[in-house]
Structure formats: C-alpha cells, structure tokens
Amino acid sequence: MTVRLRVPAVDDPQFVADYDERARVLKLIGSADNATATALGRLFDDVHMELSDKHATQIVVDMRDLDFLGTACAKELVAWFEKLESAADRYAIKLRTNPSIAWQRTTLPALACFDPTLVTVET
Amino acid sequence: MELPEEIVQQFRAMALVRIAEIEASWAHVRTSLAEDASLAIQREIHTLKGESRMVGLMDVNLVCHKLEDLIDVARARGYAVDDEFDLSVTMALRFIAMLIRRPGGDVAGFVKHLEAVLARHERAGRGRPSSGPPLLRASSSTRITALLRGQLGPAAVDAYIEYATAQGARRDRLRGSWHMLRDFVGIHRAILTAAQLAKYKPSIGALARDLGKEVEVLFEVSTAEVTSEVLNALEIAVLHLVRNAVDHGIERPAARTAAGKKAAGTIAIRGHVRDGEYVLEVADDGAGIDFDRVRARAIELQLVSPTTPVDPNHLVDVLARPGFSTRTEASDVSGRGIGLDAVRASAIDLGGTLTAKTDRGKGTTWTVRLPVPTLAVRNLAIRAPGLRFPIVLDPSWTLLDKRPAQPLWIDLAVGLGFVSSNSISATLFWFTNGELSIGLACGGKPSLVDARRLVPTPASHVAEVITVESVEGLLVRPERIPGVVA
Numbered sequence: 001m002t003v004r005l006r007v008p009a010v011d012d013p014q015f016v017a018d019y020d021e022r023a024r025v026l027k028l029i030g031s032a033d034n035a036t037a038t039a040l041g042r043l044f045d046d047v048h049m050e051l052s053d054k055h056a057t058q059i060v061v062d063m064r065d066l067d068f069l070g071t072a073c074a075k076e077l078v079a080w081f082e083k084l085e086s087a088a089d090r091y092a093i094k095l096r097t098n099p100s101i102a103w104q105r106t107t108l109p110a111l112a113c114f115d116p117t118l119v120t121v122e123t
Numbered sequence: 124m125e126l127p128e129e130i131v132q133q134f135r136a137m138a139l140v141r142i143a144e145i146e147a148s149w150a151h152v153r154t155s156l157a158e159d160a161s162l163a164i165q166r167e168i169h170t171l172k173g174e175s176r177m178v179g180l181m182d183v184n185l186v187c188h189k190l191e192d193l194i195d196v197a198r199a200r201g202y203a204v205d206d207e208f209d210l211s212v213t214m215a216l217r218f219i220a221m222l223i224r225r226p227g228g229d230v231a232g233f234v235k236h237l238e239a240v241l242a243r244h245e246r247a248g249r250g251r252p253s254s255g256p257p258l259l260r261a262s263s264s265t266r267i268t269a270l271l272r273g274q275l276g277p278a279a280v281d282a283y284i285e286y287a288t289a290q291g292a293r294r295d296r297l298r299g300s301w302h303m304l305r306d307f308v309g310i311h312r313a314i315l316t317a318a319q320l321a322k323y324k325p326s327i328g329a330l331a332r333d334l335g336k337e338v339e340v341l342f343e344v345s346t347a348e349v350t351s352e353v354l355n356a357l358e359i360a361v362l363h364l365v366r367n368a369v370d371h372g373i374e375r376p377a378a379r380t381a382a383g384k385k386a387a388g389t390i391a392i393r394g395h396v397r398d399g400e401y402v403l404e405v406a407d408d409g410a411g412i413d414f415d416r417v418r419a420r421a422i423e424l425q426l427v428s429p430t431t432p433v434d435p436n437h438l439v440d441v442l443a444r445p446g447f448s449t450r451t452e453a454s455d456v457s458g459r460g461i462g463l464d465a466v467r468a469s470a471i472d473l474g475g476t477l478t479a480k481t482d483r484g485k486g487t488t489w490t491v492r493l494p495v496p497t498l499a500v501r502n503l504a505i506r507a508p509g510l511r512f513p514i515v516l517d518p519s520w521t522l523l524d525k526r527p528a529q530p531l532w533i534d535l536a537v538g539l540g541f542v543s544s545n546s547i548s549a550t551l552f553w554f555t556n557g558e559l560s561i562g563l564a565c566g567g568k569p570s571l572v573d574a575r576r577l578v579p580t581p582a583s584h585v586a587e588v589i590t591v592e593s594v595e596g597l598l599v600r601p602e603r604i605p606g607v608v609a
C-alpha cells in the first residue's frame with residue numbers, strides 16, 4: 001500500500017511525501033518549507049506508529065529528490081528521532097541522501113549524530 | 124564534582140526553557156533583525172553554557188561554545204545567513220536539547236560538523252567582533268516588560284473584578300481571561316535561600332582547577348521573600364560574576380604568592396535585603412580591573428574618545444556592554460563580553476543596577492541592586508455587602524472608634540463599579556487616612572489580616588488584587604473611588 005501525502009504548494013515547487021508501507025520507504029520530494037512542517041510532523045507520527053505496531057526493524061527515508069528542508073521540518077525530523085529513542089520497539093532510520101545537493105552533503109550527516117545506533121546516512 | 128540531583132533536574136528544566144526562548148529569538152532575528160532578540164540569543168546561550176559547565180554537563184557546554192561561534196558569525200553578517208547555516212543552528216539547538224534530556228549521541232561528530240560549517244563561512248566576524256563597536260542595546264526597549272506590566276496591572280484588576288462578581292457561565296468564561304492576565308502580570312513569589320545561590324559552589328572549585336587556580340568561596344546570603352524574576356536575575360548574576368571572578372579576577376597561585384597573597388583566592392558572595400532592595404555583592408581578592416586595558420580597548424572600539432578623561436564609573440559601564448571584552452580570543456569560560464551584559468540586562472529589566480568597585484592588586488566587588496517589591500500587606504480586612512471576596516483597605520487607612528465630624532459614606536460595591544445586593548446585614552464603621560474620613564458598611568467588625576500582593580497597581584489606581592490565606596481579593600484605596608475627593 002502506498003500512502004501519499006500531498007501538501008498544497010505554498011511555494012513553487014511543491015512538496016510531496018510518499019510512503020511505501022510494504023517497502024518501508026518514505027520519499028520526500030521537492031521543497032519542504034516551513035509551511036509544510038505541521039503536515040510533515042503528522043506524517044512522521046503516523047509512520048512511527050505504523051512501524052511500531054508492525055515491529056518493523058528499519059525504514060528508509062529517501063531524500064534524494066528533496067531540494068530544500070526548512071528548519072521547522074528539520075525539527076520535526078529530529079522530533080521523530082526523539083520519539084524513537086523512547087519507544088519500546090525501536091527501528092533503524094536510514095537517510096538516503098543526494099551528495100550532489102550541497103546542503104544535503106554538508107548538513108544531513110549531522111543528523112546521524114543524534115543517535116548513530118538508530119540513524120544512519122547513506123549516499 | 125557531585126551536585127545534588129535536584130539541582131541538575133532544576134537545570135534541565137530551565138535549560139529546556141532557555142532553548143525554546145533561543146529558538147524563538149533565532150526565528151525572530153532572522154526575519155526582523157531585532158536587536159533585542161539578537162542580544163537575548165547571546166545571553167541565553169552564554170548562560171546556558173555557564174550553567175551546563177557548573178552542573179558538569181560538559182557535552183552541553185562544548186556544543187554551546189560552538190553554537191556561540193556560529194551566532195557570532197551570523198550576527199557579524201546581520202543574520203543574512205544561508206539555509207545550510209540556518210539549519211545547522213536549528214540542529215545545534217535540538218542537539219543541545221537532546222543532550223540536556225539524556226547523555227548520548229555522537230557529540231564529537233556533531234561538533235566536527237559545526238566546525239565545518241564555520242570553516243565554510245567567512246571568518247570575518249568570528250569570535251568577539253573587533254572591527255566595530257559592540258552591539259549597543261536600545262535603552263527604551265529594556266524596560267518594556269516593566270512598562271507593560273505597569274500598564275496591564277489596572278486592566279488585570281478590572282478583569283478580576285468582572286470575574287469575581289460574575290455568576291454562572293459568565294463567571295466560568297471570565298475565569299480563563301483573568302487567570303491568563305494574572306499569570307502574565309501577577310507577582311510570582313519566591314523564597315530566596317542561601318542554598319539557591321550557593322548551588323554551584325561545588326563546581327566553582329572545579330572550574331578554578333581547570334584554569335590552574337585555587338579558590339575559596341564564601342556565602343553569606345540572607346533568606347528573603349522576593350519575586351521569581353528577582354530570584355532568576357540573582358541566579359544569573361551569581362553564575363556570571365563568579366565565573367568572571369574565577370577567570371579574570373583571581374590570579375594563579377604563583378602570581379598571588381609573588382604579590383604577597385595567599386595562594387588560594389577568595390570569592391565572597393553576600394546577599395541581603397536593604398531599604399527595599401536586594402543587594403548582592405560578589406567580591407574577589409584578585410588582581411582588580413585593569414582600567415588602562417579597558418580604556419585602550421574602549422578607544423579601539425570607538426566607545427570613548429582618546430581625549431576623554433578616565434572615569435572609572437563610565438569604564439565599568441563600558442565593561443558591561445554587550446560584546447565588550449578585553450580578551451582577543453573567546454575561551455569556553457569567557458571572553459565574548461556576554462556575561463556581564465547578561466547580569467546588567469537582567470538587573471536593568473527589573474529596575475536595578477550593576478556597579479563595581481575595584482582596587483588594583485587587591486580585588487573587585489561587583490554589586491547588583493534589585494528593587495524588591497513589598498509583597499506583604501498587613502491591614503484591615505472588611506466584608507463588604509454583596510461581595511464574596513475579601514477586601515483589605517490600603518495600609519494608609521485606619522479604623523476610627525467614633526463617628527468623625529464630617530464623614531463621607533461610601534458603598535464600596537457601587538464605588539468599585541458593580542451593584543450591591545445588600546445580601547448581608549451591615550454595620551457602619553468609620554475609617555480615616557489622615558486627610559479623609561469615610562464610613563463603610565461592613566458585614567462584621569474589620570479585622571487585621573496579612574495579605575500578599577498579587578497584581579500590583581500604581582498608588583493612583585483604585586484597587587489591586589491581593590491574596591488573603593491564598594484566597595484572592597482586593598486591596599482598595601477608597602480615596603481613589605470616583606467621586607470621593609479628599
């Protein structure tokens with residue numbers, strides 16, 4: 001099953017989040033500006049609950065087509081990590097990044113520092 | 124160094140509040156370039172850094188230090204930083220919040236990331252800005268809180284009266300508004316004890332040892348009833364002034380011995396209430412302030428003219444300016460010129476002052492004076508017909524044992540703006556403030572009570588909200604009731 005979240009465009013280009021439940025891959029595409037943070041936070045909550053319920057061991061967050069991540073969205077991502085930290089059933093989060101996008105190359109590896117045992121960054 | 128768990132928990136709770144404030148100020152300053160927000164960020168991070176070191180959370184201290192570097196760069200660029208930089212600041216704040224909640228994470232890796240971000244950005248502006256004068260605070264903005272509180276006090280009292288005299292659903296609806304106003308402008312009482320200001324005492328020795336010094340710390344602090352704002356300002360003052368004394372004031376043992384002093388320096392912290400003020404002194408027997416150096420730096424930053432005669436009081440003022448430091452490099456203890464500014468700003472916000480006396484070779488005494496509002500009120504409480512809450516007369520009013528020659532009869536319920544129900548039997552009692560004599564209908568003989576001020580108002584206002592044994596009520600100034608003329 002694929003859950004598709006389409007956040008109405010606030011800026012151009014719009015932002016799309018696709019969650020493939022079977023493959024356990026969450027794709028973030030476009031520009032996640034701060035206007036999308038609330039919706040994105042809700043999506044992270046839903047995905048976290050689903051993964052916990054199913055006792056999943058891993059999820060891939062595919063950010064290769066993510067052009068921009070606003071600070072409010074980054075906070076939602078970190079909030080997800082924090083939630084995972086205190087969860088009974090913990091799973092690994094693999095951030096798939098695109099090194100050709102400068103901010104991804106320089107910034108996303110730091111996200112793994114929050115908990116290297118659970119969050120990894122792959123290029 | 125082992126601090127009681129209670130103190131560490133207190134730090135964690137307060138630190139998370141600071142993080143939230145820094146995040147809000149960071150968002151604000153990026154869009155508005157507000158100088159207040161910029162200063163708030165620097166002060167809060169610096170205080171967080173100092174406190175974290177004092178409770179032994181060195182990872183938090185380290186990341187705060189790197190974050191200060193980032194903020195210095197951002198400020199030097201007028202906060203016109205790119206998205207990557209913005210994201211890194213946000214992540215650093217979240218990382219610190221995580222470390223405050225629990226140890227863990229890859230601290231070394233994260234610090235390396237912050238250093239890489241710093242390296243990628245221009246070095247101009249890194250560290251304490253040296254190319255221009257320190258950021259100056261707009262004097263008008265520092266008292267906004269006190270000003271707003273003063274303006275909102277009477278409105279909050281009106282809201283209380285509306286709520287207290289309402290019934291049914293209307294009362295329930297007004298309760299929320301009153302409580303919101305009360306929480307915003309009301310006095311939050313706090314009991315200041317020596318233990319609260321001495322909570323970092325075990326860490327001071329460790330800080331001194333890290334700096335190759337020996338320090339003995341003495342506390343002589345009297346217990347006092349203050350407001351939570353005063354308590355917070357005093358805690359900030361002790362933190363920064365003691366750290367400054369250890370880092371800048373006390374000399375290394377060899378230097379002290381050579382100067383004929385004992386190897387261990389002394390820092391004495393004294394606090395007490397005197398004439399309506401809380402007076403905090405942090406005195407060290409160190410080297411004293413080198414005013415020649417301060418003056419030279421002030422001239423370099425164009426804060427004073429080379430031809431201006433040296434005025435030590437003015438130089439103390441310069442020392443406490445945001446961003447001013449005689450150090451050319453910031454260490455993880457001091458050198459950014461933020462600590463003294465944080466102390467002075469929190470004092471000024473409460474209508475207080477920060478001053479210093481120094482004697483070269485003998486030491487420095489910093490003094491913080493904070494007005495402490497009189498919270499206790501002892502006077503006559505009356506039960507007014509139609510009113511269900513206690514009313515206490517302003518202490519300038521006393522009870523007369525006989526009817527005066529030309530009394531003025533006042534219906535308090537009507538005078539305060541609501542209709543009396545006359546639901547209880549009343550007896551007329553006579554009161555005077557020396558200029559005016561009035562008669563008030565009371566449901567029983569007035570009695571002396573101890574009340575606490577909750578929402579203070581200026582003496583020109585007709586009433587303020589007090590509590591009597593935790594029950595909310597009004598302190599009334601009858602001479603201010605419309606139509607009553609002395």
